Amino acid sequence: MFQGSSIILFVVLANLWIWKIFSVNLFLGLLVLITTVFLYLYRKEKSRLLFFILPLILLLIFQWNTTERVPLTYLDNDEQRVQQMRLSEYPAIPIPIAWWFEGRNESIAFFRIQKNLGEALDPNLYFFANHPRERVGSNEFEKFPYIFLPFFLLGLLNSVKARRWILLLSVILPLVLISLIGHKNPLGPFSLFPFLVIATMYGVEYAMRALPSHYKTKILLAEIALFILVFIQTIAYARY
Amino acid sequence: MRGIELLLLVVTVALGAFLYFFKLGEIPNGLYVDEAVTGYNAYSLLTTGKDEYGKTLPVVLRFFVSYSPPLYTYLTIPVINLLGLTVTSTRFVAALSGIIAIVVMFFFLKALPLTNRWTPFLGAFLFTITPWAIFYSRVGYEMNIGFVLFALGVLFLWYSLKHPFFLVLGIPTLSLSMYGAHAQQILVPLFLLGVGIFLRKELFVKKNKKYLVWGVFLATILQLPYLSIITTPAFFTKGSLFYSDVITSQAEKIANYLPIFIAIPLAFLREFFSKFLTYFSPRSLFFLPDPDPQRSLPELSVFYSWMVIPYLVGLYVLWQQRKRIDVRFIVLLAAISALPPSLTRDPFSTQRALPLLLPITLSIALGIDWLITRIRTIVWIPAATLLIAFSLLLLWRSYFVLFPHERARTWGYGFQQFAEYIETHPHEHFIIDQSRIKPAYIELAFFMRYPPEQLQSAVNPTIKDNYYTNTQFNPNYTFANIETRTIHWEEDIYKEQILVGDELAISEQQAKEHFLNRVFEIRDPLDYIVFQGFKTNPTQKCAATQNQSVLCKKEATFQR
Numbered sequence: 103m104f105q106g107s108s109i110i111l112f113v114v115l116a117n118l119w120i121w122k123i124f125s126v127n128l129f130l131g132l133l134v135l136i137t138t139v140f141l142y143l144y145r146k147e148k149s150r151l152l153f154f155i156l157p158l159i160l161l162l163i164f165q166w167n168t169t170e171r172v173p174l175t176y177l178d179n180d181e182q183r184v185q186q187m188r189l190s191e192y193p194a195i196p197i198p199i200a201w202w203f204e205g206r207n208e209s210i211a212f213f214r215i216q217k218n219l220g221e222a223l224d225p226n227l228y229f230f231a232n233h234p235r236e237r238v239g240s241n242e243f244e245k246f247p248y249i250f251l252p253f254f255l256l257g258l259l260n261s262v263k264a265r266r267w268i269l270l271l272s273v274i275l276p277l278v279l280i281s282l283i284g285h286k287n288p289l290g291p292f293s294l295f296p297f298l299v300i301a302t303m304y305g306v307e308y309a310m311r312a313l314p315s316h317y318k319t320k321i322l323l324a325e326i327a328l329f330i331l332v333f334i335q336t337i338a339y340a341r342y
Numbered sequence: 343m344r345g346i347e348l349l350l351l352v353v354t355v356a357l358g359a360f361l362y363f364f365k366l367g368e369i370p371n372g373l374y375v376d377e378a379v380t381g382y383n384a385y386s387l388l389t390t391g392k393d394e395y396g397k398t399l400p401v402v403l404r405f406f407v408s409y410s411p412p413l414y415t416y417l418t419i420p421v422i423n424l425l426g427l428t429v430t431s432t433r434f435v436a437a438l439s440g441i442i443a444i445v446v447m448f449f450f451l452k453a454l455p456l457t458n459r460w461t462p463f464l465g466a467f468l469f470t471i472t473p474w475a476i477f478y479s480r481v482g483y484e485m486n487i488g489f490v491l492f493a494l495g496v497l498f499l500w501y502s503l504k505h506p507f508f509l510v511l512g513i514p515t516l517s518l519s520m521y522g523a524h525a526q527q528i529l530v531p532l533f534l535l536g537v538g539i540f541l542r543k544e545l546f547v548k549k550n551k552k553y554l555v556w557g558v559f560l561a562t563i564l565q566l567p568y569l570s571i572i573t574t575p576a577f578f579t580k581g582s583l584f585y586s587d588v589i590t591s592q593a594e595k596i597a598n599y600l601p602i603f604i605a606i607p608l609a610f611l612r613e614f615f616s617k618f619l620t621y622f623s624p625r626s627l628f629f630l631p632d633p634d635p636q637r638s639l640p641e642l643s644v645f646y647s648w649m650v651i652p653y654l655v656g657l658y659v660l661w662q663q664r665k666r667i668d669v670r671f672i673v674l675l676a677a678i679s680a681l682p683p684s685l686t687r688d689p690f691s692t693q694r695a696l697p698l699l700l701p702i703t704l705s706i707a708l709g710i711d712w713l714i715t716r717i718r719t720i721v722w723i724p725a726a727t728l729l730i731a732f733s734l735l736l737l738w739r740s741y742f743v744l745f746p747h748e749r750a751r752t753w754g755y756g757f758q759q760f761a762e763y764i765e766t767h768p769h770e771h772f773i774i775d776q777s778r779i780k781p782a783y784i785e786l787a788f789f790m791r792y793p794p795e796q797l798q799s800a801v802n803p804t805i806k807d808n809y810y811t812n813t814q815f816n817p818n819y820t821f822a823n824i825e826t827r828t829i830h831w832e833e834d835i836y837k838e839q840i841l842v843g844d845e846l847a848i849s850e851q852q853a854k855e856h857f858l859n860r861v862f863e864i865r866d867p868l869d870y871i872v873f874q875g876f877k878t879n880p881t882q883k884c885a886a887t888q889n890q891s892v893l894c895k896k897e898a899t900f901q902r
Contacts, residue, residue, distance in 0.1 A: 187868065191747045203739055216647050220629025223650070227625075230616040234689035235626065235633070248615060259661040334599050335608045342595045 110142050110303045116333060118340050119245040123289050130164055130292070137161050138296040142303070144268055151268070158272065158296070162279050165293040170286035174211035219281040222291055225251065228298055231339070237285075244340040245290065249325075249332040250302050257305030266304075272297040350463045351448055358444045358470040361737075362437040362479040367430035370480065371746035371867065372755030374636065375780035377482035378788040379405045381432030384418035386794035394784070396798040396806040401567045402576050404805070406781060407815040409576040413491075413521040414484035427791050432482035439486040440479025444470050446493045447700070451707055453500055454668050457715045464714070464726065465707030471733055474644035474692060474699050476741065477637075488523025489696045492530070495519055496700065499537060500671060506550040513557030517564040524580055525694050528682045536674050544667065576810035583686040589613055618684040621695050622676075624650045627702065632692040636752045642740035644692055644699075646733045649706055656709030672708075676701035747867040754785055756864045756872030760842070761789030763862055763875070764824065772875070773834055774826045775843030776817050782826045783819035790822065797821055831856075836880045836893035845871040857882040 114120060114135065124131035137157040144154045177185060185204050192200035203209055226232050229248045236242050246254075261269045276293035285291065313321055373381075383393045383403055392398050402409040417435045425431035447469045451462035469475055478486045498512030516534065519526045538545065545554070571577050592609035593602060600608070620626050628650040631638035645653070663669045679701060683694035714722045764772060764786065774782045787797055800821040805812050818827040829841055829848070835856040841848060848858065858876035866872050884894035 188744060191867075192743055213641070216629060220625040220647070223629075224623050224625035226616060226619055226623055230612065230619070233612075233616045234620060235630065248612060251615075251619070259658060262658055263662060331600065331604060331608060332611075335596050335605075335612065338596045338599050339592075339612075 106142065106303065106307060109306050110138070110299065113250065113299050113302050113306070114138060116329070117246045117250070118243070118336060119290070119292070119295060122243065123292055123295075126289060130168075130289070133157060133161055133164065134292055134295050138299050141268070141272055141296045141300050145266070154268065154272075158275065158293075161293045161296075162275060165276065165279060165287070165291070166283060168287055168289065169283045171283045172286065174214045174282070175207040177210065214284075215281045218284050219277065221285050222277055222280045222294070225254075227290075228294075229254075240285065241288065243290070244336050246298065246302070247329065247332045247336045249329050253305030253309060254298065254302040255305065256308050257301040257303065260308050261301060261304055269297060269300060269304075272300070347463065351445075351466070354448070354463065354467045354470055355441060355444055357467070358441050358479075361471065361476055362440045365742075366433050366437055366480060367428060369742060369746050370753045371750040372753035373429050373432070373757065373785060373788065374481070374483075374753050375785060376405075377429070377432050378754065378757075378785045379781075380410075380415050380418065380483045381422070381427060381429075382784055382788045382794075384415045384422050384432070385427045385788075385791070386798070387415070388419045388422055390794050390798070392794070392798060394787075394794065394797055395801050395809065396803070397809045400809060401571055402810070404576070404809060406817075407579070407813050409579045409810070411484055411488065411521045411523055411527070413518070414487045417487065418482075427788065429482070433480055434482075436481055436483075436486040437479050439490040440475060443475065443479075443486070443490045443493055446490065446497055447703060450493070450497050450500065450700075450704065453497070454704070454708075455666070456708075456711045458711050461707055461711040461714065464710055465703065467730070468649070468706065468710075469699075469703050471730070471737060472645055472699070472703065473639055473642050473737060473740070474696070476737070477639065477644075477692070478696055484523045485693055485696050488519055488526045489699065491515055491519035491522045492526050492697055493700050495530075496533070496675060500668075502550075502553070503541070503544050503667065503671075506553045509550060509553040509557040510560065511557075513554075514560040514564055517561035520565070520568065523696070525682050525697060527578070529679060529697055532681060533675070533678045536678050537671075540670060540674055541667070571810045574810035575813050579813075580686070583688075585613060585685075585687045588687070614684055617686075617689070618680055620690050621680040621683060621698060622702075624653065626690045627653065630690075633689055634691070635749055637692050639740040640744040640748050642736060645702075645706070646729075646736060648729050648733070652706045652709030652713060653702070654709070655712050656705035656707070659708045659712050660705060672701050672704050676705070750866045750868070751870065751872055754780065755866050757782070757785035758789045759864045760873050761786050763864075764822075765790060767840075768823060770823060770877075771837075771839040772824050773829060773839055773841050774824065775829050775841070775847040776826045777828045778844055778846065781817040783817065783821070783824070786824060786826075787821070792822060832891075833893060835878050835883050836891050838878055838880055840875045840877050842873055842875045844873065848874065848876055857886065 120131060120134065123134055137154070137160075140154040140157060144151060188204045189200050192203075221227065221237070224232065224235070226235065228245050229251045231242045231244045232240070233242075273294065276291060276297070279293065280291050310318075310322075379394075383405070386392060386394050387399070393400055393403055395404055397404070400412065403412050403415055414435055418432060421431045421434045425434070444466055448462055448466035451465045456462065478489065495512050495514075495516035495518075498508045498515055502508035502512050513534070516526075516530045520530050568577070589606060589609045592613065593605040596605035596608055626643070628643050628645050628647045631640070631643055660669050660673060664673070676698065679697040680695065683691050683698075686694055688694065714726075717725075764770075774786075776782060786792070800819060802816075819825070829843065831852075834841060835858070840861060841858065852858070853860065853876055857879040859879065860874060861877045862873075862875045863871060864873040880894070884891065887894070
C-alpha cells in the first residue's frame, strides 16, 4: 500500500520547512526537492550518482551564499571584552598558554567550528524548533513534526547498518559546510533537508515492514490520526 | 585481575583522587548556599543532635523547605568531627563518592561483554576525567552520594542476572539511594518497575524467589522512615518543578485548531519529548554547558566534544545489538534516568540528570570498544593519549582557571570575608539586604561557626513542632549582631549600624542623601563588587532633616 515513492512524497510535503523555503525562494525550493528526489532515486540506480551530486553541490553553494557568514576568528565587542578578561585569569607560567587558548586565531576558529557543529547535530533543531534550548538571537522555526523523529532515528541507524554511504555523504558535506559558515540563515541548514527526508523515509519503510500484518491497518490508521494532530500542533506553534 | 590491570585501575583511582580532592576547599571558589546549609546542619547535628531548626535527627532535612534527602548531611557529620566545619569537610563526602563511582564504573564495564580487554580501563579513565563527574564530585551537597548509591545498586542488579544473591544487595542499595538525592526518589521506583517488566523473564525465576523476597523486604525496612512522613508535604517537594503552566500556555496556541482536551495532551507530549531528547542530544552533552551558571563550567560541556564520536558509535552498537540483555539493560537505564529531569522546567539540568551519567558513559564505552577493536593498537593508543591530554588541558582551562574567576559570585564568594569582617567588629550591628541574594544567614552562620543551639533559639519554635508540614520559608533572621532582611530606609538610616548589600542595594546617591559612609567593600576575583557596607550616620541625618523622624532621639543606637 505504501511504496517508497508515496512515502517520500508524504515526508517531503508533510513538513513546514519545505513550504517556508518555497515561500522565500521558489527556485531554492525546487532545488531542495530535486536533490531529495535524486537522493531517493540513487538507491534504485547507482548510476544516477552524478544526478545527485550536482544538485547537492548546487545546494551547498546556495547554503553558502544565503548564510550571513561571519569570519571564524571574528570577535564582537562583548567577546573581545571576555577575551581580555580571560587573558588575565590565567596564572603566570612560562609558556603562553593563555594566549594559545584565548588569543590565537586557530583556537578561536576551533571553538567556533565546534559550536557550529554542535548546533547542527542537535535533533531538537529539526523536530522541536530547538526547544527547549533555543538560541539567543536566532529566529527558531518549525521544521519537521516531531512524530517523524522515531522514524528518522530508525532510518538513520538502519542506513548505517546497510552502509548507505551516499546518505552519509549527504549529511557529512553539509555538516562540514555549516560548521565553517555557521547558522545565520533565515531558512536554516536546508542543505541537510534531503538527508533528513530520506532517512525518515527509510525509517517509515522499516517500521511498515516490522509491523505485524494482522495489526498493520489499525496501527497505520492510529499513526495517521496522530500525525494529523501533531501536524496541526506544529502549524499552530508556527503561526503563533 | 592481572598485575598490569590492577595497576591501571589504581592509577585511574589515584588520578580521580587528585582531581576530586585537589584544592577542594578553594574550587569551586566560594561556598554555595546549598553547601552552607548542608555543612552547617551537619555541624548542628554533630554538636546538638538537632538540625538548625531544633529538630532531633530529622528523616529529611528542612533546609529552605526543600526537605532534602538526609544521607549526605549525616555522612558529613564524622568528617566535620575530624576536620572541623570547613568548606573542604563539607565537600569531602562528594569527593569520596566520586572515587567510589570510578570503581563502580570499572566493574560495570568489566561485567559487560566487551570485545577489547582494555575498554573497561579506558572507560573508567574517561569517566574519571569527565567534566560532569568532576563537577559533582566537588560539590558539597547530596547529588553525588545519590548517584554513586544508585550506580552501585544498578551494578548489583546487573550482577543478579547471573548471581541472584546480588538481589539482596541491589534492591536495598537502590532503596538507600533514595536517601541520597531527590532524583532517585522518582527514579528508583520507576527503574525497579522497568526492570521488573522488561527483564521479568530473567528475574522472576524460581531460583531468584527467596533473594527477591529478602531484597524487597530489606528495601522496605529502609523506606520506613520515609513512609512515616508520607502524608506530609515533606515527602515529595518537587511537584512545583513540573511545567504545568507551560503546557497550559502551549495548549492555548493549539486550542485555536483543536479542542482543549486534545490540545493539552499534545502540548504535554511535545514539551516532554523535546526535553527528553535534549538529554541525549549531542549538542547538550558535548558542546553546550548547562544553562545554569551555578551548575556548569565556562566553555565546557558535560563531556568533551570529541566523545561525540564514540557516543554516536555506541548508539549504533546499542541498536545493532538490541536483542542482547546488557543492551536492553543500558537502554532501560538511560530511558528511565532521563524521565525525572524531562518532567521539570529546566531546559537541561545536569544536576537532576546526574543518574544519566552512568548509561551515557556506558554507551561511550561501547563505542570506544567498537572503535579500538577495528583500529590498530599502534594507531589508537597514541590517538587516545593525545585526546586525553587535550581533554585534561581543556579541563584545566575551564575548571581550574576560568571557573574560580567567572563563577565565584554565583558560588557565594565573599561570605567568608564578610564573616571575618563581622567577627572583627563585634560591637557593630549589621543589616544585610536579603532582597537579591540567596539566604545569607546560613552562609554567615557557617563561616562564623555560630553556635547551633543559639541559631536554633533564633528560629520560630513552631517550625520544629510542624517540621514536616510547615512549608513557609523566611530568609529573614536575627542572630548575633546580624539581621538579614530588606533595608527599611525610613528607619534604618536613623539607627547606628552598618547596612550591607550588593552593588545595587545602596546607590551612591542614596549613600550621599543619607550620609552613609562606605566602610568596607568585598570584590570577587573579577573585581566586581559582591558586598559593600555603609555605616549610618543618624546624627547627621537627623540634623539634616531637622529631627523630623521619631527615631531622631539620643537612644537611637543599638545596645549590644
